[in-house]
Amino acid sequence: xxxxxxxxxxxxxxxxxxxxxxxxxxxxxxxxxxxxxxxxxxxxxxxxxxxxxxxxxxxxxxxxxxxxxxxxxxxxxxxxxxxxxxxxxxxxxxxxxxxxxxxxxxxxxxxxxxxxxxxxxxxxxxxxxxxxxxxxxxxxxxxxxxxxxxxxxxxxxxxxxxxxxxxxxxxxxxxxxxxxxxxxxxxxxxxxxxxxxxxxxxxxxxxxxxxxxxxxxxxxxxxxxxxxxxxxxxxxxxxxxxxxxxxxxxxxxxxxxxxxxxxxxxxxxxxxxxxxxxxxxxxxxxxxxxxxxxxxxxxxxxxxxxxxxxxxxxxxxxxxxxxxxxxxxxxxxxxxxxxxxxxxxxxxxxxxxxxxx
Amino acid sequence: xxxxxxxxxxxxxxxxxxxxxxxxxxxxxxxxxxxxxxxxxxxxxxxxxxxxxxxxxxxxxxxxxxxxxxxxxxxxxxxxxxxxxxxxxxxxxxxxxxxxxxxxxxxxxxxxxxxxxxxxxxxxxxxxxxxxxxxxxxxxxxxxxxxxxxxxxxxxxxxxxxxxxxxxxxxxxxxxxxxxxxxxxxxxxxxxxxxxxxxxxxxxxxxxxxxxxxxxxxxxxxxxxxxxxxxxxxxxxxxxxxxxxxxxxxxxxxxxxxxxxxxxxxxxxxxxxxxxxxxxxxxxxxxxxxxxxxxxxxxxxxxxxxxxxxxxxxxxxxxxxxxxxxxxxxxxxxxxxxxx
Numbered sequence: 001x002x003x004x005x006x007x008x009x010x011x012x013x014x015x016x017x018x019x020x021x022x023x024x025x026x027x028x029x030x031x032x033x034x035x036x037x038x039x040x041x042x043x044x045x046x047x048x049x050x051x052x053x054x055x056x057x058x059x060x061x062x063x064x065x066x067x068x069x070x071x072x073x074x075x076x077x078x079x080x081x082x083x084x085x086x087x088x089x090x091x092x093x094x095x096x097x098x099x100x101x102x103x104x105x106x107x108x109x110x111x112x113x114x115x116x117x118x119x120x121x122x123x124x125x126x127x128x129x130x131x132x133x134x135x136x137x138x139x140x141x142x143x144x145x146x147x148x149x150x151x152x153x154x155x156x157x158x159x160x161x162x163x164x165x166x167x168x169x170x171x172x173x174x175x176x177x178x179x180x181x182x183x184x185x186x187x188x189x190x191x192x193x194x195x196x197x198x199x200x201x202x203x204x205x206x207x208x209x210x211x212x213x214x215x216x217x218x219x220x221x222x223x224x225x226x227x228x229x230x231x232x233x234x235x236x237x238x239x240x241x242x243x244x245x246x247x248x249x250x251x252x253x254x255x256x257x258x259x260x261x262x263x264x265x266x267x268x269x270x271x272x273x274x275x276x277x278x279x280x281x282x283x284x285x286x287x288x289x290x291x292x293x294x295x296x297x298x299x300x301x302x303x304x305x306x307x308x309x310x311x312x313x314x315x316x317x318x319x320x321x322x323x324x325x326x327x328x329x330x331x332x333x334x335x336x337x338x339x340x341x342x343x344x345x346x347x348x349x350x351x352x353x354x355x356x357x
Numbered sequence: 358x359x360x361x362x363x364x365x366x367x368x369x370x371x372x373x374x375x376x377x378x379x380x381x382x383x384x385x386x387x388x389x390x391x392x393x394x395x396x397x398x399x400x401x402x403x404x405x406x407x408x409x410x411x412x413x414x415x416x417x418x419x420x421x422x423x424x425x426x427x428x429x430x431x432x433x434x435x436x437x438x439x440x441x442x443x444x445x446x447x448x449x450x451x452x453x454x455x456x457x458x459x460x461x462x463x464x465x466x467x468x469x470x471x472x473x474x475x476x477x478x479x480x481x482x483x484x485x486x487x488x489x490x491x492x493x494x495x496x497x498x499x500x501x502x503x504x505x506x507x508x509x510x511x512x513x514x515x516x517x518x519x520x521x522x523x524x525x526x527x528x529x530x531x532x533x534x535x536x537x538x539x540x541x542x543x544x545x546x547x548x549x550x551x552x553x554x555x556x557x558x559x560x561x562x563x564x565x566x567x568x569x570x571x572x573x574x575x576x577x578x579x580x581x582x583x584x585x586x587x588x589x590x591x592x593x594x595x596x597x598x599x600x601x602x603x604x605x606x607x608x609x610x611x612x613x614x615x616x617x618x619x620x621x622x623x624x625x626x627x628x629x630x631x632x633x634x635x636x637x638x639x640x641x642x643x644x645x646x647x648x649x650x651x652x653x654x655x656x657x658x659x660x661x662x663x664x665x666x667x668x669x670x671x672x673x674x675x676x677x678x679x680x681x682x683x684x685x686x687x688x689x690x691x692x693x694x695x696x697x
Contacts, residue, residue, distance in 0.1 A: 067504045123500040124432045128636040132677055135633045139673045265629070269512060276505060319520045328516035335509040338502055339495055 078247025153258020413557020421605015485606025
């Protein structure tokens, strides 16, 4: 069946999950028509970008069992690559290509070096080393202000087809004007789907199986004749490449990039939360996790505001429900999911589905 | 193999381990190397003192982290939250004692500082106890989950601190008598740095004494070397570990007070920002080694201050450079701990 081939044979295996995934895909594809307004479109675009980013992190964390804190570094490299190239070369497709190409090369080189040097050591050391490297990179990016714009970041123009000023037709279609913004959005959605299916292909290949074997028992995988260091490094390189592409998408969508939008440690924490809450070791988890997290990030605050005002009399409870404290609740959910359902939402749904049949 | 060797006298059976002196020499060598570069003796004295003070505070914070790792292979990514907690408690305590902190008398200032430090240590220790129970105990021996869960604990901890104290930066002024500097000839040494060095040396001495002269210390050191052997001799390493974890958290709280006063402004994110520095220090020292942690902290402090004066741009990366150089020389850190 073509559907199964498209998903590389890795079907959702749960009716609820399937419905959710279809709903998310439909929701994203129809956002410009169903939910008018700039905020909804931005949220949908952010979800797309983070699906790619979180899935690429899952390749590393969920499938290979490596904790890296340098993932936003590669995300940032992608975003800076596009930003710097378009800023220097002006708005052209050649600029986009040069930016993405240079960023990919840099990411590949860096991830290869980090991987070969430090993937031999224990998980703890790798986590610490990547944390240190990422911090240094962030400092570097904000210091090289001639190249990166420093703390202020870079604004730039995107190729005309994607810019808001471009118009495909005079007449709006179903009440939505057919401008460059809409084209960028659909480009984003298409690239996201393609990259996601590609990653699904990778993790369901024989190569992906070896990665899972390493995650389960590195010693045994080595004994079976697989060079674990090599496979780990490959996993690191691939995940860095996808993160770089996600960064490039982010820069193209925002037409801006700075240290806080793509390099900050907060984003690293966010993607860690998304991957774990959604479900590690299954790429569908990253779709669910990213969607849930970003919707919560953008809309839970409104809900909490209501709740917080309702608690007007009780001081501590009011502060706990303050809209700025949304991360507290997601943090608690994160801790609970690491204990209670380490396979995340997707794992839970799949177990349930297995129990019924 | 050597079953036939004759029985040796007891004193020979336990040969004294020779102290590895080379890392100890690093500090004076580094300081002397910096002397001609800084140009003047007075600048050098000021910088060296600033570096030592910073190093001492880092040591107070990092010592618990390295011991906890040595004993149980637990690396607490949430250690930073205890620093933040200590600093915020200090604002609350010192804020209520403005009469004494703003007095000119050193004695009164100290009488305000001591309760602030004790409160920070007590609360951080208590929170550490709960943290160990709730966050760390369920995931012993699962490094992947440990990293994630301690990170999660940190997120929740920081958010709770924001709930209690607010999310904005809070000024933490030094008590009056601690401000300003003392002049030694041409060299100016800030009073607070002097105090940090004294407190740091005090903590180091007590810790050294406990670890090398008491039975608990012996067990801790033995546990770091070989946990299973200590357990098989009938000691409950789990309890020992809880004790070390609580002590480490309390020290982080104390370090938070010192660090907060050093920075003079505190934010809920300060602990997370120090985390990277702590990891660098304990990697340099050799994971699990207190002596290595002490030397590592002082090295980091000195290098940061010398580099900050000589080449401010390089100073931002000086810690990482230092780590890379040390690891190229000794891949396991200055004082590698046996089993690792």
